[in-house]
Amino acid sequence: MAAPLLQVKDLVMHFPVKSRGVVARTVGHVQAVDGISFDLEAGQALGLVGESGCGKTTTGRLVTRLQKPTSGQIIFEGHDIAQAPPRALKPLRRDIQMIFQDPYTSLNPRQTVGEIVGAPLAIHKLVPASKRLARVQEMLEIVGLNPEHYNRYPHEFSGGQRQRIGIARALTLQPKLLVADEPVSALDVSIQAQVINLMQDLQREFNISFLFIAHDLAIVRYFCPEIAVMYLGKIVEKAPREELYANPRHPYTKALLSAAPDVGQAAIGGRRERIRLVGDVPSPINPPSGCHFRTRCWKAQDICATTEPLLRKVDVSIGVRPGAAAPAGGSTAIAGTTVATPVDEVACHFPEP
Amino acid sequence: MSRPFLSVENLAVLFPTSDGIVRATDGLSYTLERGKTLGIVGESGSGKSVSSSAILGLHRNTSAMVSGQIWFDGTELLGISDDEMRAKRGKDVAMIFQDPLSALHPYYRVGDQISEAYLAHNSVPKRVARARTIEMLARVGIPQPDRRVDDYPHQFSGGMRQRVMIAMALINDPILLIADEPTTALDVTVQAQILDLLQDLQREFNTALIMITHDLGVIAEIADDVLVMYAGRAVEYGSARELLTKPAMPYTWGLIQSIPDVSGPLDRPLRPIPGNPPSLLNPPVGCPFFARCEYSRFVPGNRCATELPELRPVDEGHLKRCHLEDDELDSYDAVLAGGH
Numbered sequence: 001m002a003a004p005l006l007q008v009k010d011l012v013m014h015f016p017v018k019s020r021g022v023v024a025r026t027v028g029h030v031q032a033v034d035g036i037s038f039d040l041e042a043g044q045a046l047g048l049v050g051e052s053g054c055g056k057t058t059t060g061r062l063v064t065r066l067q068k069p070t071s072g073q074i075i076f077e078g079h080d081i082a083q084a085p086p087r088a089l090k091p092l093r094r095d096i097q098m099i100f101q102d103p104y105t106s107l108n109p110r111q112t113v114g115e116i117v118g119a120p121l122a123i124h125k126l127v128p129a130s131k132r133l134a135r136v137q138e139m140l141e142i143v144g145l146n147p148e149h150y151n152r153y154p155h156e157f158s159g160g161q162r163q164r165i166g167i168a169r170a171l172t173l174q175p176k177l178l179v180a181d182e183p184v185s186a187l188d189v190s191i192q193a194q195v196i197n198l199m200q201d202l203q204r205e206f207n208i209s210f211l212f213i214a215h216d217l218a219i220v221r222y223f224c225p226e227i228a229v230m231y232l233g234k235i236v237e238k239a240p241r242e243e244l245y246a247n248p249r250h251p252y253t254k255a256l257l258s259a260a261p262d263v264g265q266a267a268i269g270g271r272r273e274r275i276r277l278v279g280d281v282p283s284p285i286n287p288p289s290g291c292h293f294r295t296r297c298w299k300a301q302d303i304c305a306t307t308e309p310l311l312r313k314v315d316v317s318i319g320v321r322p323g324a325a326a327p328a329g330g331s332t333a334i335a336g337t338t339v340a341t342p343v344d345e346v347a348c349h350f351p352e353p
Numbered sequence: 354m355s356r357p358f359l360s361v362e363n364l365a366v367l368f369p370t371s372d373g374i375v376r377a378t379d380g381l382s383y384t385l386e387r388g389k390t391l392g393i394v395g396e397s398g399s400g401k402s403v404s405s406s407a408i409l410g411l412h413r414n415t416s417a418m419v420s421g422q423i424w425f426d427g428t429e430l431l432g433i434s435d436d437e438m439r440a441k442r443g444k445d446v447a448m449i450f451q452d453p454l455s456a457l458h459p460y461y462r463v464g465d466q467i468s469e470a471y472l473a474h475n476s477v478p479k480r481v482a483r484a485r486t487i488e489m490l491a492r493v494g495i496p497q498p499d500r501r502v503d504d505y506p507h508q509f510s511g512g513m514r515q516r517v518m519i520a521m522a523l524i525n526d527p528i529l530l531i532a533d534e535p536t537t538a539l540d541v542t543v544q545a546q547i548l549d550l551l552q553d554l555q556r557e558f559n560t561a562l563i564m565i566t567h568d569l570g571v572i573a574e575i576a577d578d579v580l581v582m583y584a585g586r587a588v589e590y591g592s593a594r595e596l597l598t599k600p601a602m603p604y605t606w607g608l609i610q611s612i613p614d615v616s617g618p619l620d621r622p623l624r625p626i627p628g629n630p631p632s633l634l635n636p637p638v639g640c641p642f643f644a645r646c647e648y649s650r651f652v653p654g655n656r657c658a659t660e661l662p663e664l665r666p667v668d669e670g671h672l673k674r675c676h677l678e679d680d681e682l683d684s685y686d687a688v689l690a691g692g693h
Contacts, residue, residue: 051540051541051542051543052511052540158629160629161629188396188397188567189396189567189568189569189608189611189612190396190607190608190611190625190626191396191625191629192611192612192625193611193612193623193624193625193626194625194626194627196613196623196625197623197625215540215541217541217615218570218612218613218614218615219613221613221614221615221619222613222619222623241619242619245615245616255542256541256542257615258545259541259542259544259545260541260570260615261541261544261568261569261570261571261573261574262570262573262614262615262616263569263570263573263597263609263612263614264614264616264617274545274549276545276546276549277542277546279496280510280512280513280543
């Protein structure tokens with residue numbers, strides 16, 4: 001089996017908190033991302049969900065190396081890029097691109113669409129200036145914009161069209177991995193579906209992998225076959241979407257799903273029982289010991305405060321395997337078949353059955 | 354016949370600009386009874402916020418041109434003086450704004466900001482207002498209210514700030530509460546807490562609630578009736594269950610089909626609504642949704658482009674603004690599905 005396109009191992013990002021005064025001493029760390037691991041295969045989409053401050057955006061910024069992680073590995077096509085110096089990163093930027101949340105602030109208002117979409121080509125000197133316009137127009141056509149509009153400015157476009165410009169810019173270099181950070185949350189409902197469908201078409205056509213970061217559970221479910229749920233810098237559960245939504249194992253996932261409004265259910269009068277989480281998310285500067293979720297968890301026991309639960313595999317039929325040391329790969333290989341058992345990974349001492 | 358508790362009749366809000374008149378809301382009518390929740394759904398620029406701020410008289414002393422009638426608890430609000438309006442605003446009618454960080458003053462303690470709302474309508478000593486403020490903070494679920502009352506807005510989290518806004522809006526026991534996207538800036542678990550809180554308080558005080566949102570999920574959770582707005586006009590109105598299960602107008606269909614769900618089949622394709630909403634500077638003569646509507650071809654004689662459909666009943670208490678015939682809705686879908 002070929003190695004995955006992207007492997008993230010024990011990724012950590014701690015931002016120092018400085019004291020005030022002339023001599024700024026480090027008085028603590030915001031533990032934004034605190035040891036997360038995941039794989040992403042070529043052409044696949046992994047969803048990262050969680051609430052504000054859970055570290056999902058920071059994870060995206062680390063994978064694109066807009067920030068340098070404190071420790072851990074980011075292995076892209078077999079090379080660890082976690083600590084790579086800026087010069088070594090330049091060729092990498094062709095392969096890893098990003099789509100930003102806010103189409104109003106992520107496009108330079110003083111550049112034309114042609115300049116914006118053509119900028120990556122100019123920076124990487126891939127296409128001679130004379131042929132750049134043709135390439136830009138081709139990109140605009142692909143994302144469903146009028147190619148003749150290359151000399152217009154961003155303010156002449158609507159929110160959905162601007163997001164298409166951002167997607168065109170990300171696609172110009174034919175990347176292998178796209179990190180999409182809340183790509184539709186700033187758009188109106190009727191426009192969101194247009195952009196989601198566009199990204200899905202592009203993914204199929206160009207075999208692009210997506211790291212899809214969002215807080216909207218319904219959109220992530222629609223877009224990503226596999227989903228990781230983050231809470232306070234950690235992945236608490238990772239599972240195929242069929243499993244995750246039908247049978248959440250981690251209490252936090254369960255609470256998160258129960259809080260998401262469900263149009264289909266509510267419309268027919270069926271209303272799931274909502275789990276009310278008490279209080280707020282604790283500060284990532286000083287997260288709770290052991291399991292980060294224990295302060296708000298209704299299942300918490302003494303062990304949750306002392307021992308941190310590791311992300312371990314749950315066999316759908318058997319429950320948590322004895323001993324956390326599941327074999328690498330984790331899927332039960334059945335002779336003669338290549339079908340892996342859908343494996344749910346959960347970081348909890350008392351997962352839901 | 355007595356008037357409904359709140360009755361908005363033929364409301365229009367127009368903004369003159371250097372480019373022409375923006376018809377932000379036009380010909381809007383709806384009613385609401387005490388203890389009930391009306392959800393107003395629409396995209397940005399559909400007129401949902403503008404029409405609701407007209408109830409509070411927030412377009413007074415601006416260049417906006419407001420016409421129509423707003424009957425609230427027996428009084429016509431557009432006709433009363435500024436002083437009379439001021440006596441109602443914040444007392445009988447209160448509003449919760451979308452972004453609590455920009456709606457709260459960063460330099461003043463939250464307790465002082467909430468008390469100010471109480472002192473504006475009650476001549477009581479400051480310590481009475483303060484006691485009342487602490488009581489309200491406790492009521493909206495802020496822990497240690499006697500200490501938090503002296504904190505500044507930046508010392509609260511997003512969900513807590515929204516609770517402060519709710520405490521401020523409810524301190525005078527309003528009988529009508531307008532919530533303008535109160536949970537849009539919040540995470541889902543916090544959103545669930547706030548929606549629960551609003552419903553508890555509504556039951557307790559028998560408040561009428563107008564919930565403005567673009568999120569059909571929120572509507573499904575808390576609204577009794579729903580008003581769908583598009584390009585400044587009401588396009589569909591009905592009970593929440595009826596409207597979400599049997600939508601009667603193509604724009605509402607489009608909205609429901611264009612959002613994914615957290616349950617149900619995974620292979621249901623998203624059907625986006627093509628195009629963008631029209632400019633309100635020169636609203637279309639015919640149906641405002643005409644340019645994006647796949648169903649207009651079923652209406653004979655190009656009426657959608659030339660004639661604004663009436664808001665007409667499809668069923669008991671269910672209105673739609675559409676030329677399509679109701680008894681043929683299913684067959685349209687079959688034709689469209691066959692065409693793809």
